[in-house]
Amino acid sequence: MTKKLFLTATAVTFLLALVLAFLPGQSAEAADAVKVQHKQKYADGKQYGVIKGLDSSGKTVWTYKTSKQEATELDSTSVITKGSFVYIIDNKSYIRLKKSTGKVAVKKNLKISDSTWSAALQVDSDKNLYAIGYYGSTLYKISKDGKLLWKHTFQTDYYWPTKIKVSGGKVTVSFDGDENAFTGSCNAETGK
Numbered sequence: 001m002t003k004k005l006f007l008t009a010t011a012v013t014f015l016l017a018l019v020l021a022f023l024p025g026q027s028a029e030a031a032d033a034v035k036v037q038h039k040q041k042y043a044d045g046k047q048y049g050v051i052k053g054l055d056s057s058g059k060t061v062w063t064y065k066t067s068k069q070e071a072t073e074l075d076s077t078s079v080i081t082k083g084s085f086v087y088i089i090d091n092k093s094y095i096r097l098k099k100s101t102g103k104v105a106v107k108k109n110l111k112i113s114d115s116t117w118s119a120a121l122q123v124d125s126d127k128n129l130y131a132i133g134y135y136g137s138t139l140y141k142i143s144k145d146g147k148l149l150w151k152h153t154f155q156t157d158y159y160w161p162t163k164i165k166v167s168g169g170k171v172t173v174s175f176d177g178d179e180n181a182f183t184g185s186c187n188a189e190t191g192k
Contacts (some may be wrong), residue, residue, distance in 0.1 A: 001015050019129045024050060031055035032100035033062060037081040042071055050076025051086065063101025066090040074118040074134055082123035088117045089131050094146045104121035108146030113138070122175070124188065130171055132161045139173055141162070150191030154184040 031188045032051025049066040069076040069091055076148050081099060088095040096106040118134035127144035138155040154173065161172040172185040186192060 017168070032058070033063055033102065036079070036081045036099060038077070043068075045071050045072040047076050049079065049088070049090065051077075051088065051097070051102075052080055053086075053099065059112075064088075064095075064097060064102055066095075067093070068166045071127075076130070078119040078121050080121040080123060080129075084125075085127065086178075087121065087123055087129050089121065092172065094129065094142050096144065096146070106144070106146045110142065110146075110148055111142070112140060112148065112151070119192075120161040120164050121169075123167055124166045130164050130166060132173055134161070134165065135159050135160075139171065139177075139186070139191075141171075143187075150187045154190040155182070 031042045032055065034056050035054045035058075037052045037054060039050050041048055046068040047070075048068045049065070051064045052060050053062040055061050066088065067090055075090050080087050084099050085105065086097040086099050086102075088097065092105065092110050092112055094108050094110055095104065097103065098105055119131045120134075122130045124130070128149065129142045129144075130139060131142065137157075137159060139152045139154070141149040141151075143149055143192045152171075154175075161173050161174045162176045165172045165174075166188055169188050171184045171188045173184060175182040175184070
C-alpha cells in the first residue's frame with residue numbers, strides 16, 4: 001500500500017509539473033536574452049552600470065551590476081554587444097558576458113594608465129575589443145580573454161572619441177571637440 005501511494009504521489013507531481021510548464025506565460029526553460037539594455041544608476045554619491053538581457057517580449061532574463069565608483073558627469077561603464085557576447089568596460093576592468101544568459105565568460109582587471117570612463121568601443125571579427133576613454137587619447141586593444149594586446153596614444157591634445165572603426169587592417173578613431181576635431185588611425189594588428 002505504501003509503495004502504491006508513493007508511485008501515485010510521484011505520478012501526480014510529474015503531471016502537475018507538466019501542466020505548469022505549459023500554462024500561458026510559462027515555459028519549461030527560461031528564455032534567452034535577445035537584446036541588451038544598459039543604464040547608469042546613481043546612489044549615495046556613487047554610480048554603477050546595470051546591464052539587462054531582455055527576451056523577445058522585453059522581459060528581463062538576467063541582470064548584471066558593475067562596481068560602484070565615485071559619481072561624476074561621465075558614465076563609469078561602457079557596453080557594446082557583438083554577436084553572442086556583451087563586452088563591458090567598467091572603469092579599468094574588462095568583462096565579457098554571454099548575451100543569452102548573462103553568465104560571465106571573462107572578467108579581468110586591466111593594467112592601464114588612462115581612464116576608460118565613457119569609452120568608445122568596437123569589437124573586431126576575432127572578438128578583440130578596442131576601447132578609448134572620453135578624456136583620453138590612448139586606444140587599447142584587449143583580447144577576448146581580457147589580455148591587453150597593445151596601446152596606441154594619439155596626439156595628446158585630442159579627446160572626446162566618438163567612433164572606432166576596424167577595417168582593412170587598421171583601426172580609425174574619430175574625435176570631436178569643436179576646433180579639435182580629428183581622425184587618427186593605426187595598424188589593427190600592432191597598434192603602430
